Amino acid sequence: MLRFLIQRLLAVVPVLLVVSIVVFLILRLAPGDPAAVIAGNSATSQEIEQVRKQLGLDQPLVMQYGIWVGKVLQGDLGYSFYLNKPVSALIAQRIEPTLALAFGTIVLAVLIAVPLGTLAAWRLGGWLDRLLSGFSVLGFSVPVFVIGYVLIYLFSMQLSILPVQGYKRLFGSDAQGLWPWLRHLILPWATLGLIYIALIARVTRASVSEALTEDYIRTARAKGINEVAVLLRHALANAAVPIVTVIGIGVALLIGGVVVTETVYSIPGLGSLTVEAVLNRDFPMIQGVVLFFSVLYVLINLLVDVSYLFLDPRIRY
Amino acid sequence: MLRRSLIGALSAAGLAAALTASPAVHAQTAKTLRFVPHANLTVLDPTWTTAYVTRNHAYMIYDTLFAVNQKGEIKPQMVDKYTTSKDGKVWTFTLRDGLEFHDGKPVTSEDVIASLKRWTARDAMGGVLAKFIDNYEAVDAKTFKLNLKEPCGIVLDALGKPSSNVPFIMPARIAATSPMEQIKEHIGSGPFSFKADEFKPGERVVYLKNTKYKPRSEPIDGLSGGKVVHVDRVEWVIIRDTQTQFNAIKAGEVDWVEQPAFDQISSLKATPDVRIDDFAVAGLAFIMRFNHLHKPFDNPKIRQAAMVAMGQEAYLKTQVGVPGLYRYCPSIYPCGTLYSSEKTSYFTGMANPQKAQQMLKDAGYDGTPVTLMRPTDLASIAKIPLVAKQQLEAAGFKVDFQQMDWASLLARRAKQDAPAQGGWNLFLTAWTAGDLENPLGMAMLNARGKSGWFGWQDEPRIEELKDKFARAKTVAEKKKIAEDLQVLAMDTATHAPLGQYQSPSVVRKNISNLIPVNAGVPVLWGVKKN
Numbered sequence: 047m048l049r050f051l052i053q054r055l056l057a058v059v060p061v062l063l064v065v066s067i068v069v070f071l072i073l074r075l076a077p078g079d080p081a082a083v084i085a086g087n088s089a090t091s092q093e094i095e096q097v098r099k100q101l102g103l104d105q106p107l108v109m110q111y112g113i114w115v116g117k118v119l120q121g122d123l124g125y126s127f128y129l130n131k132p133v134s135a136l137i138a139q140r141i142e143p144t145l146a147l148a149f150g151t152i153v154l155a156v157l158i159a160v161p162l163g164t165l166a167a168w169r170l171g172g173w174l175d176r177l178l179s180g181f182s183v184l185g186f187s188v189p190v191f192v193i194g195y196v197l198i199y200l201f202s203m204q205l206s207i208l209p210v211q212g213y214k215r216l217f218g219s220d221a222q223g224l225w226p227w228l229r230h231l232i233l234p235w236a237t238l239g240l241i242y243i244a245l246i247a248r249v250t251r252a253s254v255s256e257a258l259t260e261d262y263i264r265t266a267r268a269k270g271i272n273e274v275a276v277l278l279r280h281a282l283a284n285a286a287v288p289i290v291t292v293i294g295i296g297v298a299l300l301i302g303g304v305v306v307t308e309t310v311y312s313i314p315g316l317g318s319l320t321v322e323a324v325l326n327r328d329f330p331m332i333q334g335v336v337l338f339f340s341v342l343y344v345l346i347n348l349l350v351d352v353s354y355l356f357l358d359p360r361i362r363y
Numbered sequence: 364m365l366r367r368s369l370i371g372a373l374s375a376a377g378l379a380a381a382l383t384a385s386p387a388v389h390a391q392t393a394k395t396l397r398f399v400p401h402a403n404l405t406v407l408d409p410t411w412t413t414a415y416v417t418r419n420h421a422y423m424i425y426d427t428l429f430a431v432n433q434k435g436e437i438k439p440q441m442v443d444k445y446t447t448s449k450d451g452k453v454w455t456f457t458l459r460d461g462l463e464f465h466d467g468k469p470v471t472s473e474d475v476i477a478s479l480k481r482w483t484a485r486d487a488m489g490g491v492l493a494k495f496i497d498n499y500e501a502v503d504a505k506t507f508k509l510n511l512k513e514p515c516g517i518v519l520d521a522l523g524k525p526s527s528n529v530p531f532i533m534p535a536r537i538a539a540t541s542p543m544e545q546i547k548e549h550i551g552s553g554p555f556s557f558k559a560d561e562f563k564p565g566e567r568v569v570y571l572k573n574t575k576y577k578p579r580s581e582p583i584d585g586l587s588g589g590k591v592v593h594v595d596r597v598e599w600v601i602i603r604d605t606q607t608q609f610n611a612i613k614a615g616e617v618d619w620v621e622q623p624a625f626d627q628i629s630s631l632k633a634t635p636d637v638r639i640d641d642f643a644v645a646g647l648a649f650i651m652r653f654n655h656l657h658k659p660f661d662n663p664k665i666r667q668a669a670m671v672a673m674g675q676e677a678y679l680k681t682q683v684g685v686p687g688l689y690r691y692c693p694s695i696y697p698c699g700t701l702y703s704s705e706k707t708s709y710f711t712g713m714a715n716p717q718k719a720q721q722m723l724k725d726a727g728y729d730g731t732p733v734t735l736m737r738p739t740d741l742a743s744i745a746k747i748p749l750v751a752k753q754q755l756e757a758a759g760f761k762v763d764f765q766q767m768d769w770a771s772l773l774a775r776r777a778k779q780d781a782p783a784q785g786g787w788n789l790f791l792t793a794w795t796a797g798d799l800e801n802p803l804g805m806a807m808l809n810a811r812g813k814s815g816w817f818g819w820q821d822e823p824r825i826e827e828l829k830d831k832f833a834r835a836k837t838v839a840e841k842k843k844i845a846e847d848l849q850v851l852a853m854d855t856a857t858h859a860p861l862g863q864y865q866s867p868s869v870v871r872k873n874i875s876n877l878i879p880v881n882a883g884v885p886v887l888w889g890v891k892k893n
Contacts, residue, residue, distance in 0.1 A: 077767060079774030084406075086413035087792065088487065088527070088806040090816055094777050100543050128405040129564050130545045139563060198610055210610040211602060213566075220561065312602040312611075314566035322403065322565065325740065327770045 047355070054351070058344050062337060066118070069336045070111050073329050079103075080127050080327035101127060103329075114333065123337070124330035126323075133334035136319065143213045144315035146227070147307065148300040150235045155242035156293060162243070163250025164282055168273075170255055178247055185244025194237040194310035201233060208233050211312035234311045238304065242296050249292045253285030260284070286357040294350035298343045395596040396874070396892050398885070399608050401622040403601050404568050407557075408545040410485050413527035415795065415883070422586075422884050423570050423597070424465070425531035425551035428456065428475065429523030430587040433644075433879055435701040435800070437523035438587035440579070441470065441532060441552070451514030451836070458505045461577040464534055465556040472507035477538035479522075479530060484542040486528040488803045491833055492521040516835040517803060524804065525586055525882035526797030554578070554590040554888045555597060568599035570887075583889045585880050590888040593876075597887055605742075612637055612869055618892060619870045621885050624742070628685050631869045641867035643883035645697045645796030649678055649747055649861035652807060654788050655820040657781050659733065659760075664726035666856030667709065671722060672758035673751075674714025675862035682746045682864075689864035695805070695849050697796040697863055700881065701838075702845035708853035712860065719758035732763040734782035735789045736775060740768045747791045747861065776817050790817075791861070797882030802832055802848050807858040822855050 081098035082089075089097075098104050102113070117124060123133035166175040202210045214226035221227075257263065258281050266276050305317030316335060323331035354361045402416040409421035430440040439445065443459040462470035476499040483489035483496075495515040500508040509518065522530055533551060540546045549557045555570035562568055578589035600617050602608045605624040611617045613634055623631060631637055651673065653660040660666050679689035692698035693712035694705070733755060737748035752762050763782070767775070772790065780786040794806075802808050808829065812821030828851065832844045852858070868885065870877065873893040878886040 077774055078770035079777065080770075082773035082777050083770050084412065086527075087794075088413050088798070088816065090809070090814060091777050091779065092814055096543060130406070130547070131564070136564065140565070195606060202614055203610060206614070210614045210616055211607050212600070212616070309604045310607060312600075312604065312607050314563065314601070318603070319565060322405075325768065325770060326405070 051348070051352075054344075054348050058341065061344060062340055065336060065340045066115060066333070067111075069333055070114070071107075073327070073332060074107060074110075078327045080329060083326050084127060114330075118337065123334035126331045127328045128326055129328075129331075133330050136331065137316065137334060137338055140314060140316045140319045142215060142217060143308070143313045144301060144304055144317060146213075146216070146231060147234055147238065147304050147313060147315060148297060150231055151238040151242060151300055152293060152297050154235050154239045155246050155296070158239070159243045159246035160250050160282075160289065163247040164254050164277055166247070167251045167254035167258060167281075168277055175251070178251065182244040182248050185240045185242075188240075190237060190241065190306045191310050193240055194233070194307060197233045197237055198310075213311075213313045213315075230311075230313075234307050234313060237310070238300065238307050242300070245296065246289065246292060250282075250285070250289050253288045254281050257281040257285040283357070287354055290350055290353050290357060294346055298346050301342060302339055394594045394892055395598055396594045396619070396887065396890065397598045397600050397617040398887065399602050399611070399617050399620040400599050400885075403565055403603065404599065405564055406545065407549050409531055410482055410528055410542055411545045415527065418527045418529055419884055420557075420568065420599075421529060421531050421551075422553070423555040423887060424549060424553045424557045425533065426462070426553045426590075427523070427529060427531060427586075429519055430585070431523050431525045431882065432584040432587045433881060435881070436587075437519040438581075438584075440523075440587060441475075452511045454509040454511070454518055455502070456507055456509075459577070459579075460505075462552055463575055464552045465550050465573060466534075468534065469504070470532065470552050471504045471535075472501035474535045474538065475507055475532055476501055477535035478532045481533075481538045481540070481542050482528060482530045486524070486530070487806070487809065488517065488521050488524055488801070489528070489530065491803055491829075492517060495833070513834075514836070515833060516837075516841065517833045520801060520803070524801075525880075525884065526795060526804070552576075554592045565601055567601065570597040570599075572596065578888075583878050583886075585878070586882065586884060586886065592888045593891045594887075612871065615871060618874050619868060619885075619890075621868050622866045623869045625683050625685050625688070625866075628688070628867070636872050637869050638872055639867050640870050640877045641865050642877045642879050642885060643795070643865060643867075643881070644879050645699050645800070645881040645883070646863055646865035647793050647795050647883065648692065648697055648799055648863045649682070649744070649791060649793050650807065651751060651789060651791045651859040651861055652818045653820075653856060653858065654782075654786065654818055656779060656813075657786060657788065659728055659731045660788055662726055663854075663856055665723065665728055667854075668719045668722035668726060668728070668758060669755060669760065670710050670853070670856050670859050671715050672719035672754050672760075673712065673859045673861060674754060675712040675860075677714065677750045677754065678747050679862040679864055681750050682744065688867065689862060692863040693860060695799070695807070695852050695858075695860050696802075696845065697799050697881075700796055700800040702800065702802070702842060702849075704842075704846045704849055706846050706850055708850050710853045710859070712862070714754055714757075716754070716757040716759075723759045728759070730761050732761045732782075733788045734763045734765055734786070736772050736787050737764065737766045738769040738772045739766050744791060744793050751789065751791060779813060779819065795883035796863075797884070800881070802829055802845050808848065808852065810857065818858070820855065820857055822851075822857075824851055825855070825857070 081094050085094045085097045126133055162178055166178045198210055201208045209230055212230055214222045214230050216227040263280055266280050305321050308315045308317045320335045400416050404416050404420050406412045406417050409417050426441050428441050429437050432438055441458055443457045445456045447454050483493035495511045497510045497512045537546050537548050554573055554576045556573050558569040558571055572592045572595050578591050581588040608620045609627050612620050632639055653666050675691050683689045693707045693710055694703040696703040735748055752764055755762050775787055776790055778786045782788050799805055806816045808825055809816035810820045810822035810825035813819050828844055828848045832841055835841045835844055876889050876891045878889045880886055
């Protein structure tokens with residue numbers, strides 16, 4: 047197990063190397079010039095050139111890459127062209143809202159979807175199964191921002207029980223407590239949760255229904271074990287591996303894909319930071335965030351793989 | 364049993380503590396004005412960037428030597444009195460008593476001189492002024508002189524410049540930062556102080572009332588007069604999505620949205636607790652800029668044909684669409700400002716495609732495609748290139764429509780290559796009145812060829828008239844020269860003015876006393892929250 051963990055952690059290095067090269071090159075080859083954006087609407091070509099020199103963008107690509115990688119290896123992700131702050135500090139400032147949104151959504155989705163999918167599999171073709179199918183279609187087909195605006199209209203504008211926008215921190219010097227934090231996340235969680243509830247419930251239903259056809263389920267029932275225990279200890283436990291896989295993929299997708307929800311609810315997370323950095327061609331910011339996400343994805347995948355060891359004793363690395 | 368009770372009690376206490384709001388840094392009972400700016404504040408240095416949101420931020424925390432009132436008059440702000448020598452070459456300024464930076468240090472002549480030096484290195488009008496200055500002289504802590512090489516008519520115009528870049532006054536040690544680098548500290552002497560520890564880019568900017576600020580005694584008039592603050596704290600709440608802004612103001616979560624989307628105006632007018640308020644009376648203007656380097660617009664006759672093809676109404680209806688918020692204005696200076704004039708030569712601002720077709724034919728247009736750039740991600744100007752395409756094609760131009768994001772447009776705009784090699788022929792944009800009301804500050808009148816503004820018009824006559832304007836001593840003289848400049852701009856087709864419009868704010872009804880400012884700066888002093 048330890049050897050497995052070390053091997054997987056070491057595998058991060060080539061992944062990051064490839065990611066760094068790809069993102070570096072894509073930024074420099076794509077149209078758009080951060081110097082032109084920074085210099086402003088009334089700048090002349092000469093002024094833009096001055097800014098380009100100041101940012102080091104007139105250096106050969108290999109030198110620019112080498113300087114950046116050298117700093118990254120020392121733990122320095124560079125300085126944002128615009129915000130004039132360290133990229134790492136900006137990521138640290140924005141990580142809490144994104145993680146709160148992503149993990150809260152997944153927890154909510156798992157708590158609702160797994161029981162729903164299990165019950166639907168238990169009574170295949172029943173009303174719950176049919177309801178779940180319909181709900182899944184809704185979750186997959188309605189855009190996230192439409193769900194968001196509808197929920198805001200109902201709960202914020204009409205009923206005035208939840209806020210329209212914003213984020214209240216849970217940690218840090220301006221933390222305002224658990225309830226304000228929760229209150230500002232209920233609607234965003236519900237907005238994003240719908241699609242993940244649909245996804246996880248469908249996968250759970252499929253896995254559990256397959257497990258329920260196995261011989262060991264018939265044996266368990268023949269031995270007189272009650273249905274709840276059959277479902278939870280035998281069917282669901284054996285169906286857990288694909289469900290956890292999908293949950294892991296969901297977390298990874300969520301972290302990178304919350305930008306629409308962050309925009310609708312004005313949550314200052316990494317998604318909106320990344321979009322703004324891309325629009326402004328803030329190279330250090332984009333590079334830093336992409337590297338950060340890459341490490342995160344690798345770690346999430348590792349956690350999922352390690353979880354298999356606990357879910358299925360037959361799996362050994 | 365006792366242990367269970369104790370654990371239960373401790374858990375309940377812990378939960379209660381977590382659920383209640385922990386002491387926040389700011390006082391909850393302070394009168395707080397929550398303002399949603401039109402853009403995210405990323406850069407805090409108003410000399411390093413011309414971004415309007417940075418300019419607006421700077422007006423909160425810095426002060427200026429002079430400021431413009433609603434009539435366009437330049438009035439002393441930090442300056443108490445000033446004199447000019449008989450030969451016009453020595454300007455002596457004395458600062459008001461009691462001017463203090465937010466760190467408690469007094470504002471001195473050294474601070475002013477350092478700030479002006481940094482500003483003139485980056486600003487176009489400042490650069491013109493700098494050419495006249497022989498040296499700066501700090502006479503004493505409150506008195507300083509500008510010793511000129513020759514008399515200059517724009518000293519006050521420059522020092523009272525309302526829009527980017529504005530000559531804000533900073534401590535000398537901060538102003539010593541190279542103008543090509545951003546300042547790292549944000550300390551001014553203005554009516555608000557910047558709360559750096561609460562600044563979260565993309566989330567919130569916080570300002571506190573500067574209780575030691577000594578406003579002038581005159582009433583507020585535009586950017587001039589006494590900057591009296593009626594709130595304790597201002598929060599700039601960054602909300603990028605216009606629908607979310609709309610919901611937030613309706614729900615009362617914010618007090619003032621600087622620029623709601625035009626298509627929300629009618630709905631906002633019908634909302635009971637909010638009202639529409641237009642503080643930027645002179646508003647903004649659309650323009651279309653030609654690339655003078657390459658075919659077909661290297662030919663002034665073809666440029667004139669394109670100008671004749673332009674009809675302002677279509678642009679305004681398409682992009683703005685709210686009657687009463689736009690006006691026809693063929694002048695290159697915004698109508699209602701000091702130098703606007705009806706003398707626009709052949710240009711009427713009313714589309715005449717038939718005449719344009721004939722002019723095109725007479726000019727020998729050979730069908731060279733016109734590369735017209737459109738920014739798809741800038742909602743404020745994304746529709747106007749569509750109108751331009753239509754009107755140019757109606758006049759007989761062949762249009763090569765290139766759609767891209769704003770950052771790509773800026774990069775392509777900077778290329779002097781031929782359009783077929785990645786360059787361009789036309790782009791459209793918008794400016795606030797503050798940037799268009801003075802010919803020396805208008806980018807489109809930078810006609811210094813390849814070292815000039817994008818489009819690179821090489822027209823020495825424009826530069827000569829601008830120089831004459833800088834030397835003119837009276838307003839009447841300047842008006843005449845400005846008018847001549849306008850006629851020349853039309854005749855050489857520097858750019859096409861495409862109409863003027865306002866972009867009003869929406870405020871909650873308990874917010875009052877928004878100050879009208881032609882330059883389009885949302886002034887937060889003077890504003891009251893009941």
